[in-house]
Every structure is written in structure tokens, then in C-alpha cells.
Amino acid sequence: MNDLQKLAHLPQDQRVLLTPLVRTTRCFWIWATLLTAITLWGGIAYYLQLRHGLGLTGLNTPAYWGIYIIDFVFFIGISHAGTLISAILRISNAEWRRSITRSAEFITVLVIAFGAVQPVLDLGRPDRLLNIIIHGQAWSPLLWDVCSIGLYFLGSSIYLYVPMIPDLAVIRDLGIRPRWLYWFLAIGFHDTPQSRRVLHRIIAFLAVAVIPIAISVHTVIAWIFALTLRPMWHSTIFGPYFVVGAIYSGIAALILAMTILRRVYRLEAYFKVVHFNNMGILLLVMSLLWTYFTFAEYLTAWYGGEEAELATFWSKVTGPFAFAFWLMVVSCFVVPLGLMCRRATRGVWGTTIASAFVVLGMWLERFTIVVPTSVHPRIEMSGASYFPSWVELSIMASTFSGFILVYMVATKFFPIISLWEIQEGREESVHDVSERVASYLPDDIEAVQT
Amino acid sequence: MARWGMVIDLDRCNGCQACEVACRAENNIPVGGPEAARQNRTISWMQVVTEVHGEWPEVHTRFIPRPCMHCDRPPCTAVCPVGATSIDSEGIVGQNYPRCIGCRYCANACPYTVKSFNWKKPSYPQSSEPMLNPDVSTRPAGVIEKCTFCHHRLQRARDQARAENRPLRESDYVPACVEACPTGAITFGDLDDPRHRVARLITNPRAFRLLEELGTKPKVYYLAEER
Numbered sequence: 001m002n003d004l005q006k007l008a009h010l011p012q013d014q015r016v017l018l019t020p021l022v023r024t025t026r027c028f029w030i031w032a033t034l035l036t037a038i039t040l041w042g043g044i045a046y047y048l049q050l051r052h053g054l055g056l057t058g059l060n061t062p063a064y065w066g067i068y069i070i071d072f073v074f075f076i077g078i079s080h081a082g083t084l085i086s087a088i089l090r091i092s093n094a095e096w097r098r099s100i101t102r103s104a105e106f107i108t109v110l111v112i113a114f115g116a117v118q119p120v121l122d123l124g125r126p127d128r129l130l131n132i133i134i135h136g137q138a139w140s141p142l143l144w145d146v147c148s149i150g151l152y153f154l155g156s157s158i159y160l161y162v163p164m165i166p167d168l169a170v171i172r173d174l175g176i177r178p179r180w181l182y183w184f185l186a187i188g189f190h191d192t193p194q195s196r197r198v199l200h201r202i203i204a205f206l207a208v209a210v211i212p213i214a215i216s217v218h219t220v221i222a223w224i225f226a227l228t229l230r231p232m233w234h235s236t237i238f239g240p241y242f243v244v245g246a247i248y249s250g251i252a253a254l255i256l257a258m259t260i261l262r263r264v265y266r267l268e269a270y271f272k273v274v275h276f277n278n279m280g281i282l283l284l285v286m287s288l289l290w291t292y293f294t295f296a297e298y299l300t301a302w303y304g305g306e307e308a309e310l311a312t313f314w315s316k317v318t319g320p321f322a323f324a325f326w327l328m329v330v331s332c333f334v335v336p337l338g339l340m341c342r343r344a345t346r347g348v349w350g351t352t353i354a355s356a357f358v359v360l361g362m363w364l365e366r367f368t369i370v371v372p373t374s375v376h377p378r379i380e381m382s383g384a385s386y387f388p389s390w391v392e393l394s395i396m397a398s399t400f401s402g403f404i405l406v407y408m409v410a411t412k413f414f415p416i417i418s419l420w421e422i423q424e425g426r427e428e429s430v431h432d433v434s435e436r437v438a439s440y441l442p443d444d445i446e447a448v449q450t
Numbered sequence: 451m452a453r454w455g456m457v458i459d460l461d462r463c464n465g466c467q468a469c470e471v472a473c474r475a476e477n478n479i480p481v482g483g484p485e486a487a488r489q490n491r492t493i494s495w496m497q498v499v500t501e502v503h504g505e506w507p508e509v510h511t512r513f514i515p516r517p518c519m520h521c522d523r524p525p526c527t528a529v530c531p532v533g534a535t536s537i538d539s540e541g542i543v544g545q546n547y548p549r550c551i552g553c554r555y556c557a558n559a560c561p562y563t564v565k566s567f568n569w570k571k572p573s574y575p576q577s578s579e580p581m582l583n584p585d586v587s588t589r590p591a592g593v594i595e596k597c598t599f600c601h602h603r604l605q606r607a608r609d610q611a612r613a614e615n616r617p618l619r620e621s622d623y624v625p626a627c628v629e630a631c632p633t634g635a636i637t638f639g640d641l642d643d644p645r646h647r648v649a650r651l652i653t654n655p656r657a658f659r660l661l662e663e664l665g666t667k668p669k670v671y672y673l674a675e676e677r
Contacts, residue, residue, distance in 0.1 A: 053591040054552070055570035060490035062563050064554040124552015124567065124592025131532040131551050142531035142555055228559040229525055229664050377563040378661055379499070379516075384490060 003176050013422050014170070017415045020265050021176055024412065027264070035405040042398015045391045046121065054124055056391045063374045063386035067396050068122035070366045073221055074249070075115030075399070076149065077242070077362060081250030082108030083156040084214040085282075087207040093436075095429050096278050098421045099270045103261060104254050105160040106410055111253075112153045114403045121395060141223045152210075152217045159206045165189045166199065166420040181413070191420075218246040225369065231308040232301055232373050241293045245362055248286035248332070252358035255279050257407070259352040261416055270417050273347055280351040283358065284340035291333045294365075312376045320385075321372045324364050331361025452618075453522075453541045454599055455641035455669035456628070457651040458515055461676055462635035465513035467498050472630030473517075476600060478582045480572030480589075493566040495597035496627050512675070515636065517627065518543060518564045518597035519660065519668030526556035526565065535594070541669055542599050550593040557594055561661050562668075565596045599638075600625035620646050641669060 003022035007015050049056050059066050082104035089097035119142075120126055136143050168186040176182065189195060222242035225233040235241075255276065262271040298317075301309045316325045335357040339345045375384040388396075410416075473479065473496040482492045501512040520543045527535050527543060534550040537543045557565040571591040574582065582588065585602040589595050607622035620639050628636045639646030648671075651657065656673040 053570055054567075055491075055591075059569070061492075061566060062557075063490075064557045064567065119553065122553065124554070124594075125550065125590075128532075128549070128551045131534075131549055135532040135534075135549060137531055137533040140529050140531040140555070142529070142553065146531075224555070228529065229561050229666075230558065374558065378561045378664075379563060381490075381563065 006174055006176070010174075013419055014174075016267070016269070017417050017419055017422075018171065018174070018176070020411055021171070021413065021415065025264075028408065028412075032405065032408060035401040035408070038401035039398045039405060042395045042402070045394035045398070049121075049391050049395075050126070054122075056389060058387045058389040058392060060384075060386065062377045062381055062384055063371065065122070065370055065374055066386055067388045067392040068118045070363070070370050071396055071399060072115055072118035072122070073242070073366045073370070074363050075111050075118065075403075076217060076221060077246035077249045077366070078253045078359075079108045079111045079115060079152075079156075079250065080214055080218065080243075080246040081111075081254040082106065083152075083159055083210050084108075084247060085251060085254065087159070087210050087214075090203070090207045091211075094278075095425065095433060096275060098425045098429075099272075099417045100254070100258060100275060100279075101421070102160075102164070102414075102418045103257055103416050105156065105163075106407060106414075106416065107250075107253060107257060108156045109153070109160050110406050110410065111403055112149065112156065114399050116149050116153065118399070141220060141227050144220045145224060148213065148216045148220045152213050155206070155210045155213050159203075159210050161185075162199070162206060163203050163418060163421070164414060166191055166196075167415050167418060170419060171415075215243055218242045225373075229378075230373050231306070231376065231378065232297075232312040233369070235297060235300075237293060237297055237300075241297060244286065244289050244293055245365060248283075248290050249359060249362035251279060251282050251286060252355035252362070255283065255351050255355040256359065259348060259355075261411070262348075265411070265416070267417065270422075276348050276351045277343070277346045280340045280346035280354070283336055283351065283354060287333060287336040287340065287358070291337075294329075294332075308376070308378045311380065312372050315372045315376060316368055319372075321368055325368050328361045328364035328368060331357040332365065333361075451539055451642075452640040453642045453669065454520070454604075454623075455541070455639070455648055455652070455671065456517065456520075456599070456625075457637045457648045457657070457671045457673065459635045459637075459651075459673040460512065460514065461673065462633040463498075463513045463515060463631075464633055465498055465500065465511075466632060468630045468632055469496050469515055469627035469636065470494060470498060472626040473597070475581070476583055476586070476626035477598075478572075478574075478586050478588050480568070481574055481578075482570075483573075486569075489569075491567075491569045493568070493595065495564075495566070495595070497564075514660075514672070515627070516562065516564060516660075517670060518599075519562050519666065519670045520597075520599060522667035522669060523665060525559045525561065525666060529555045529559045531555065540604075542601055542604075543596075544598055544601060545594060545596055547587065547589050547593050547595065552592040552594065554594065561664055561666065565594050567594055568592060 007018055007022060057066065086097065086101035086104045089101065120129060123129065132143065132146060165186060166189060168182050169189040169191060172179070172182040172186040219239040219242065222238035226235055226238035228234060258271045258275065261267055298313065301313045315321050336354040339350045339354040371386050375386055477495055479493050479495060486492045496515060496517045499514045499516050501514060503510045503512065520541060522541060524537055524543050527537055531553065532549055532551055534546040535543065535556050552567070554567055557567060568589055568591050572588055585606065603625060604623045608618060611618045611622060625638055628638045637647050637651060639648040641648055641652060643649055651673065652671045654673055656676065657671045658674055659668045659671055
């Protein structure tokens with residue numbers, strides 16, 4: 001009996017959700033090949049950069065930072081999709097979370113690695129990377145970043161793994177290949193009421209612990225910029241502004257992942273319209289918050305009228321970066337707000353289109369933060385400009401394709417929707433929720449007064 | 451303890467750039483050539499910045515020689531993740547090339563844009579290779595470099611004074627740019643020693659510092675033009 005036949009007799013949840021683990025379509029192989037090719041292409045570009053140095057990039061004086069730092073901020077932002085959103089939904093007992101938490105947590109863990117590697121790509125001397133540990137200077141915000149991102153990666157990996165253990169045990173017991181992998185990862189778990197209780201307690205603890213870590217990560221990234229004296233970087237609002245942007249782009253990336261998973265693995269019954277609707281509402285809230293922060297930030301720079309600030313401000317609003325800036329405004333404000341404020345357009349396609357715009361817009365936001373300030377130092381330099389080279393663009397393409405590739409591969413080894421949480425939802429939540437609602441209703445007045 | 455500083459009289463500067471040339475020769479600054487110039491990747495530790503004010507026929511050009519400001523509160527040293535740039539006890543902000551990882555955070559944090567990055571392996575015209583200054587190390591690709599107030603000259607002057615068993619004199623330690631200036635626009639010395647000319651010059655009402663309002667406390671002073 002092969003693995004596919006083993007699934008045939010199982011109940012719907014297990015059958016549908018475990019199918020991707022045992023059956024691989026041709027379409028998957030085509031995409032995997034294409035993405036591998038792009039990833040390898042970026043690998044070649046990086047090899048050349050290693051050999052010849054950062055001279056192969058478009059960076060210069062004073063545009064010291066470019067694509068790599070933009071991507072660093074962008075990808076770490078995307079990573080806020082999973083852990084933070086899933087933790088908040090778990091803590092707030094949002095029952096609709098059950099089918100989406102796992103896919104969100106996978107985004108987090110995988111994208112952090114791709115984000116964290118970006119500053120290393122940006123180093124002039126990657127061979128001296130360990131100096132950060134050997135000669136670490138605790139006063140540098142970059143070092144704080146190393147710590148908070150390291151902690152976040154650790155925390156979110158545990159937060160992905162622990163809630164997956166019961167599913168891994170199920171897969172182990174079904175004997176799906178590679179057996180050694182599931183045997184190892186399931187660490188001898190057996191589903192008893194006692195072990196469930198322990199599991200719930202650990203998850204509850206992790207969900208609470210992981211939120212401040214997630215917030216610290218993007219706050220510290222914001223501080224890399226905000227703690228310098230550069231115009232339009234040196235801003236107290238940057239910490240929360242970056243966190244909001246991170247959650248915003250994270251939700252958008254999660255919606256895109258849900259749309260794709262739903263289509264390729266036929267998961268319409270699990271990623272339902274109501275999920276997209278609810279995620280769309282979150283997107284709407286974040287869109288408004290993002291717009292509010294952006295407005296506050298730009299108003300302050302403009303109204304203050306400081307010469308150095310204005311040079312950067314006008315270069316974004318009407319100058320050489322105006323196209324990127326206004327496209328960002330359209331992508332992060334006009335389109336998502338327009339589509340998400342109406343129930344009719346908050347369906348699968350509406351939220352997907354809005355999310356695609358948000359992901360694009362948030363990349364542009366990182367661009368319009370990093371580059372315009374870079375090329376407008378306080379003591380103006382004539383002819384300062386930045387345009388990425390093919391090496392930088394190849395590495396960027398390779399980062400995107402590499403992330404999608406490992407995500408695809410992950411869905412082939414691990415159920416992308418939590419089996420036991422869906423099952424628990426079916427068995428217990430319906431009852432729990434009606435009890436919860438009943439507890440909100442007024443008590444018998446005489447019983448209370450006596 | 452000395453606190454080394456520089457005073458540049460803008461009235462005397464005629465924009466000849468001799469300071470730049472002297473600095474290049476003294477500090478083994480690589481020659482980037484036209485390609486580097488086109489890409490904004492030239493390296494200069496001392497640069498004469500030209501400011502043009504007004505429109506023809508009322509044009510006024512101002513020359514501002516700009517070395518590292520050697521701030522007393524340097525924003526660049528704080529952000530370095532590996533401590534490759536730091537301020538020493540005599541106020542000179544140094545750069546440790548073998549330790550620098552090339553993240554360019556210090557270059558971004560510097561409000562004066564005086565830090566240069568080695569985008570490529572440094573190259574020198576063949577004819578000038580035998581003339582490289584043995585007192586100054588050449589830098590590898592991928593690290594930041596900047597003006598050191600010709601720190602190697604201080605070490606040499608101090609050794610000399612010790613050998614002759616006498617205290618260090620004002621004229622013992624003079625950076626290359628100061629020495630080369632034909633109009634005597636640049637003065638160098640200990641800002642805290644009242645016997646040094648710089649200590650007197652910085653009390654001149656014409657004295658100002660670049661971006662003083664940022665609180666970086668630069669040790670390079672300028673004397674504004676009298677007009």
C-alpha cells in the first residue's frame with residue numbers, strides 16, 4: 001500500500017490536508033525548477049560580488065545603502081505575518097484562525113532567514129562577520145538587531161514547531177515517508193488528554209512571549225535609521241511606524257499565500273470566503289493605521305520646514321522619487337482602502353488584489369525611506385543618485401524565488417493547515433463558543449443581589 | 451591631555467586644492483580614475499567643497515575645505531557594531547581597517563559625509579607605487595576610511611620628542627594638509643593649550659563649526675569670511 005492509498009480511507013480533514021505530502025503534481029515540479037533556476041542565478045551574482053566586492057552594485061557615496069537594506073527591512077516586515085498575527089488571534093480566541101495559523105507561522109520562520117541574510121550580503125567584508133560576536137559593541141543598534149532577530153527566529157521556530165507536534169505524531173502513526181523525519185520530529189508524542197493540556201499551556205505561554213519579541217524586532221530595525229541624525233530618518237515615530245508597516249505587509253503576504261495554497265491544493269473548503277473577509281478587515285484597519293502614521297510623519301517634516309528635511313521631503317513628493325512615492329500611496333492607501341471598505345469587494349479576489357498592491361507598496365515604502373535620505377546628506381552633494389545594478393536585482397529576485405521555493409517545499413513535508421486544531425474546532429469549539437457567549441449575557445438579577 | 455583640533459580660515463582659502471593633493475600623497479589614498487568619479491566613488495579624506503551663491507553677474511563662490519570633523523561626540527563611533535571606529539583620549543577619531551566589516555553604518559550616521567568606502571580594491575598608478583607612504587597602511591577592499599588628522603605624524607613627533615628628551619612642541623605635529631596650504635589658511639594644534647594658535651583662533655568672533663546645532667561638537671573650526 002503506498003502513501004496515497006493510506007490516505008484514501010481517512011476522514012476528510014486528514015485526507016485533504018495530508019494529500020500534498022504524498023502527491024506531487026507536475027505543476028509543482030515546473031515551478032520548483034523555475035524557482036531553483038532563479039535562485040541559482042542569484043547565487044552566481046553573489047559569487048561574483050564576493051569575488052569583486054561591492055563595486056559590482058550600484059551603491060556609491062552617499063548612497064551607501066540600497067536594495068539589500070531595503071529587502072532586509074521588507075522581508076523582516078513580512079515575517080510579522082505569522083507569529084504576531086497567529087499569536088494575537090490565538091490569544092483573542094478568534095475561532096476563525098484555526099485554518100490559517102500554520103501557513104502564517106511558516107511564512108514567519110522561513111522569511112526571517114531570508115531577511116536576516118540581507119545585511120550580510122550588504123557587508124563589504126562578509127569574511128569578518130564573526131567580528132560582530134568577537135568585538136561586539138553593545139551600543140550599536142545593529143547589535144541590538146542581531147539579538148532581537150536571533151531571538152525572534154528562535155521564538156517563532158519554537159512557536160511553529162510545538163503546535164505542529166500532534167500533527168507530526170499523526171503522520172508518524174500513518175507511516176508516511178520519510179518515516180525517520182516524522183519519527184524524529186514527533187518526539188514520541190502521544191495524544192492523551194494530559195499531553196494535550198501540556199501542549200495548550202506551552203502554546204499559550206509562547207503566544208504571549210512571542211508578541212513583545214516580534215514588536216521589538218521591527219522597532220529595532222526602525223532605530224537603525226531613527227537613531228542617526230539624518231533628515232527624515234531621525235524620527236520618534238519610526239519604531240511604531242515600522243511595526244505597523246510590518247504587520248500590514250505581513251497580513252498582505254499571508255493573504256497571497258492563502259490564495260495560492262487554496263488554488264493549488266484545492267483548499268476552498270478550508271480557506272473560505274469568511275477567512276478572506278476577516279483578513280480583509282484586518283488589512284483595512286492596518287491600511288488606515290499606516291496612512292495615519294505616514295501622514296503624521298510627512299506633515300511633521302513639511303510643517304517644520306527645516307532645510308535639510310525639506311530637501312528629502314520634496315525629492316519624494318515632487319522630485320526624482322515622486323513616482324515611487326505616489327505609487328506607494330496608491331498601493332498602500334487608495335487601492336486597499338477602496339477595495340476593503342466594502343463587503344462586496346472583500347471576497348477572495350478583492351483581498352488578493354489589494355494584498356498584491358500592499359506588498360508592492362510596502363516594498364516601495366522601504367525604498368522611499370532608505371534611498372531619498374541617503375542621497376540627501378545634510379551637506380548636499382551634487383549629482384548624488386542610486387540605481388541598483390544587475391547583481392543587486394538578481395540577488396533580490398533570487399531572495400524572492402528562494403523564499404517561495406522553500407515555502408513550497410515546506411508544504412510538501414508538513415501539513416500547511418493544522419489538523420488537530422481543525423479537529424478541536426469541530427469537536428469542542430462550537431460548544432465552547434456558545435458557552436462563552438452565554439457567559440456574556442446578563443445573569444439572573446436576584447441571584448447576583450443575594 | 452591634548453585635544454587636537456583644526457582652524458580653517460575661509461578668507462585665506464583660494465580653493466587651490468593643494469591640501470587635497472597633499473592628503474592623497476601622505477595617506478596613500480587610492481586613485482579611482484574617471485570611472486570612480488562618474489560613479490561617485492572617489493575617496494577623499496580632505497575635500498574642498500565649492501558653494502556657489504547668487505546668479506550671474508552677482509556670483510559669489512565659497513570654498514570650504516572639509517576633512518573629518520573629529521567630533522567630540524562622534525555619531526559614527528556610537529553606531530559601529532564592532533568598535534572599528536572610535537575616539538581616542540586625545541580626541542582623534544580613528545578607523546581600525548582590519549576590524550571593519552564594511553556595513554557602512556558609520557558612513558550613514560556621519561552628518562558631514564566624510565567617510566569613504568572602498569568599493570573596489572584600491573589601485574595606484576604604477577609610477578606612484580614606489581612612493582607610497584610606509585607610515586600609513588593601505589586599505590583593503592570593503593572597508594571604510596577617513597581623515598585621521600595624520601595620526602601617524604603624531605606618533606612620529608612623539609617618538610622624536612621622547613628621543614630628544616623634550617616636551618612635544620606645537621610645530622612638531624602638523625598634518626599634511628596644513629603643511630601644504632600655500633596661503634596658511636589651515637592651523638592645527640591643541641585646542642586646550644592656550645599657547646597654541648588654534649586655542650586663540652577659536653575664540654575669534656568669526657569662528658564657527660559645521661552643523662554646530664546637531665551637538666556633535668566638531669573639533670574643526672572655520673573662520674567666516676569678512677565681507
